[in-house]
Amino acid sequence: xxxxxxxxxxxxxxxxxxxxxxxxxxxxxxxxxxxxxxxxxxxxxxxxxxxxxxxxxxxxxxxxxxx
Amino acid sequence: xxxxxxxxxxxxxxxxxxxxxxxxxxxxxxxxxxxxxxxxxxxxxxxxxxxxxxxxxxxxxxxxxxxxxxxxxxxxxxxxxxxxxxxxxxxxxxxxxxxxxxxxxxxxxxxxxxxxxxxxxxxxxxxxxxxxxxxxxxxxxxxxxxxxxxxxxxxxxxxxxxxxxxxxxxxxxxxxxxxxxxxxxxxxxxxxxxxxxxxxxxxxxxxxxxxxxxxxxxxxxxxxxxxxxxxxxxxxxxxxxxxxxxxxxxxxxxxxxxxxxxxxxxxxxxxxxxxxxxxxxxxxxxxxxxxxxxxxxxxxxxxxxxxxxxxxxxxxxxxxxxxxxxxxxxxxxxxxxxxxxxxxxxxxxxxxxxxxxxxx
Numbered sequence: 001x002x003x004x005x006x007x008x009x010x011x012x013x014x015x016x017x018x019x020x021x022x023x024x025x026x027x028x029x030x031x032x033x034x035x036x037x038x039x040x041x042x043x044x045x046x047x048x049x050x051x052x053x054x055x056x057x058x059x060x061x062x063x064x065x066x067x
Numbered sequence: 068x069x070x071x072x073x074x075x076x077x078x079x080x081x082x083x084x085x086x087x088x089x090x091x092x093x094x095x096x097x098x099x100x101x102x103x104x105x106x107x108x109x110x111x112x113x114x115x116x117x118x119x120x121x122x123x124x125x126x127x128x129x130x131x132x133x134x135x136x137x138x139x140x141x142x143x144x145x146x147x148x149x150x151x152x153x154x155x156x157x158x159x160x161x162x163x164x165x166x167x168x169x170x171x172x173x174x175x176x177x178x179x180x181x182x183x184x185x186x187x188x189x190x191x192x193x194x195x196x197x198x199x200x201x202x203x204x205x206x207x208x209x210x211x212x213x214x215x216x217x218x219x220x221x222x223x224x225x226x227x228x229x230x231x232x233x234x235x236x237x238x239x240x241x242x243x244x245x246x247x248x249x250x251x252x253x254x255x256x257x258x259x260x261x262x263x264x265x266x267x268x269x270x271x272x273x274x275x276x277x278x279x280x281x282x283x284x285x286x287x288x289x290x291x292x293x294x295x296x297x298x299x300x301x302x303x304x305x306x307x308x309x310x311x312x313x314x315x316x317x318x319x320x321x322x323x324x325x326x327x328x329x330x331x332x333x334x335x336x337x338x339x340x341x342x343x344x345x346x347x348x349x350x351x352x353x354x355x356x357x358x359x360x361x362x363x364x365x366x367x368x369x370x371x372x373x374x375x376x377x378x379x380x381x382x383x384x385x386x387x388x389x390x391x392x393x394x395x396x397x398x399x400x401x402x403x404x405x406x407x408x409x410x411x412x413x414x415x416x417x418x419x420x421x422x423x424x425x426x427x
Binding site: 005006007008010012017021022023026037038039040041042043044057059060062064066 | 081133134141200202203204206208210211214215218261264265268269272355357358359362363366380381382383386387388
């Protein structure tokens, strides 16, 4: 990674809980925001379709990413 | 406690979420010692082990920074126990003269009194500019205004021979804040913890060596209502001693992912490497199961022991669709670890005992 012009950015994502690997789903969503430095699922709530995935839940992920 | 082989176990107590046990100044250490005795091999992170001026060294406990723990759980890293690390000291240029001298003297004290190998020392070429933030969940987060300054100083230390790095950054202070008062009285979230984690994650991820962080703050005025769990941070001028002790025997981080330079040779040489495939359990708070290490373990089929340990989060096994072993306390978790270590099915210890179910 280049040492110049690095920035850390706080991100909050809401993701439907899809089927399959939860970890892969989160990492893929975070990769679109930058390089994840730290993240956690901080809430999981039931939600009506179409917002929720097949599991009927939406996750909130708080993160800091490097951009 | 048991004559069988160790059961390598991960203990995760996320930082900055106000865990009733482990959300303060090294107040999860007794639980870590108990789980180390039960498992014979415990892998855990600085938030569990760091008690400012207080620490405990146990050869059964491996001190692994949080992001490295995540990569270990994902199978991207192995751990190699070492006799000692050479701990480089990275000081934020934002420290005033007095704080810089205090931290240098802690390092000197650890050399003289504990025999640790510390040095070289580097001061960043500009202040790190740490800021604090609270997420919507109530968890603490934070940032660095100049991440490249941290990385530049870290690279310099590594090039000069440091095999681990202790970072001391100047943190913003608000001694009159309600949040600080609540934390000191045992009912709040550690507002510094999120930024600390970001600093050590960033450095460890970039340099691939053990890293941990101690915040630099001015001493606080006496609080007669201080909660015992926060007392470890009120004993002296710095929080650095525990970090230096933890890092002094932190295992080497050995990359395993294909394509990384030297990974094949390291794997070939690595009979003494500890890898995720050997881990027999992960222990985490029942309401904080949504972190990378726990999810990676669960996806590998490693038993997850979910312990009652309230925090600001409520990310539970049912919410995530995880199968877990439930423990009402850390002593109960220790009992489950002994059962797993001895090959006793935890289900056989429960009543009522469910009947066998046929298949097909």
